[in-house]
Amino acid sequence: MSGRRLLPIAPWRLLGGASAALPILMYHRVLDSLDPLQDEVHTTQVLERQFATLSRWFKVLPLDEAVEMLREGRLPARAVCLTFDDGYRDNHDLALPLLQRHGLSATFYVTSGLLNGGVMFHDLIAETVRHAPSGRLDIGVAGVPVVEVSDLASRIRAVAALTPKVKYLDVPQRMACTERMMQALGSRAPRHLMMDDAHVSAMSRAGMGIGGHTVNHQILAKLSDEEAAHEIEQNRQDLASLIDKPLTSFAYPNGKPVVDYNERTIRHVKASGYTHAVSTTWGISTGESQPHELPRFVLNESTPFAIVKRLLRMSVYPA
Numbered sequence: 001m002s003g004r005r006l007l008p009i010a011p012w013r014l015l016g017g018a019s020a021a022l023p024i025l026m027y028h029r030v031l032d033s034l035d036p037l038q039d040e041v042h043t044t045q046v047l048e049r050q051f052a053t054l055s056r057w058f059k060v061l062p063l064d065e066a067v068e069m070l071r072e073g074r075l076p077a078r079a080v081c082l083t084f085d086d087g088y089r090d091n092h093d094l095a096l097p098l099l100q101r102h103g104l105s106a107t108f109y110v111t112s113g114l115l116n117g118g119v120m121f122h123d124l125i126a127e128t129v130r131h132a133p134s135g136r137l138d139i140g141v142a143g144v145p146v147v148e149v150s151d152l153a154s155r156i157r158a159v160a161a162l163t164p165k166v167k168y169l170d171v172p173q174r175m176a177c178t179e180r181m182m183q184a185l186g187s188r189a190p191r192h193l194m195m196d197d198a199h200v201s202a203m204s205r206a207g208m209g210i211g212g213h214t215v216n217h218q219i220l221a222k223l224s225d226e227e228a229a230h231e232i233e234q235n236r237q238d239l240a241s242l243i244d245k246p247l248t249s250f251a252y253p254n255g256k257p258v259v260d261y262n263e264r265t266i267r268h269v270k271a272s273g274y275t276h277a278v279s280t281t282w283g284i285s286t287g288e289s290q291p292h293e294l295p296r297f298v299l300n301e302s303t304p305f306a307i308v309k310r311l312l313r314m315s316v317y318p319a
């Protein structure tokens with residue numbers, strides 16, 4: 001099988017109603033221009049064009065409302081939801097004003113342990129590789145490959161080689177890795193990539209949804225039951241203290257079923273009171289989707305025709 005579902009979702013399901021389909025879009029960082037050492041970036045220019053098309057031709061709904069409508073068979077035609085993962089400061093500084101200009105709302109999944117000066121490990125890798133002198137780059141932690149860096153192409157290859165290895169290290173090794181990279185970067189260590197508490201409160205006051213994304217962005221499937229439960233529940237409490245409404249939505253770090261989260265993880269998420277959760281499984285949600293494993297996808301297109309075509313295509317071949 002090619003990975004496509006045997007039973008495609010018909011395009012007319014985008015028209016809403018009892019058997020509707022709901023595209024949930026997934027974003028991470030937002031920058032004014034692309035950075036060759038980072039993927040998962042949308043530029044403000046692309047975001048502006050996407051939001052203009054979505055606000056004109058689609059109905060962008062808050063995720064918790066849309067999930068309820070989907071379950072009750074009353075999702076309106078051409079509904080779409082927007083989600084941003086991790087809690088980047090650029091989400092507040094650049095995405096929020098664009099959303100407000102177009103009258104749209106989105107859900108922001110926040111890693112609470114990284115608020116106020118923390119850094120995601122893959123951003124640390126990008127900065128380490130960017131600033132490393134030409135030659136061998138050895139982070140000095142078992143399981144992390146030694147890479148050669150010189151020109152931009154080699155640095156792009158180095159980031160691609162290091163990131164997946166560091167991502168799946170055991171927690172102590174990953175922390176050792178983080179420490180080594182922070183030391184190597186010294187004053188160049190990125191300290192302002194993630195939001196502060198005040199940004200989260202401001203986003204919530206601006207009508208945006210805030211969702212759980214664990215304390216430390218660990219791969220939940222790799223943790224013990226107690227550790228996973230703590231990552232989920234402590235994060236919920238941390239975020240609840242910053243906003244004045246209950247948290248209903250959770251996003252699994254990294255988000256792939258089995259490798260990144262499993263049935264036990266889902267039980268913990270439910271036990272923390274989350275009514276739904278999103279994964280990074282590529283697809284469109286339907287009334288038959290498990291509410292704690294809603295699929296998402298990344299929209300890179302920026303012209304109205306390409307966006308509409310893509311959403312239609314996703315509704316036929318969701319995987």
Ligand SMILES: [Zn+2]
Nearest residue numbers: 085086253254
């Ligand atoms: Zn994440």
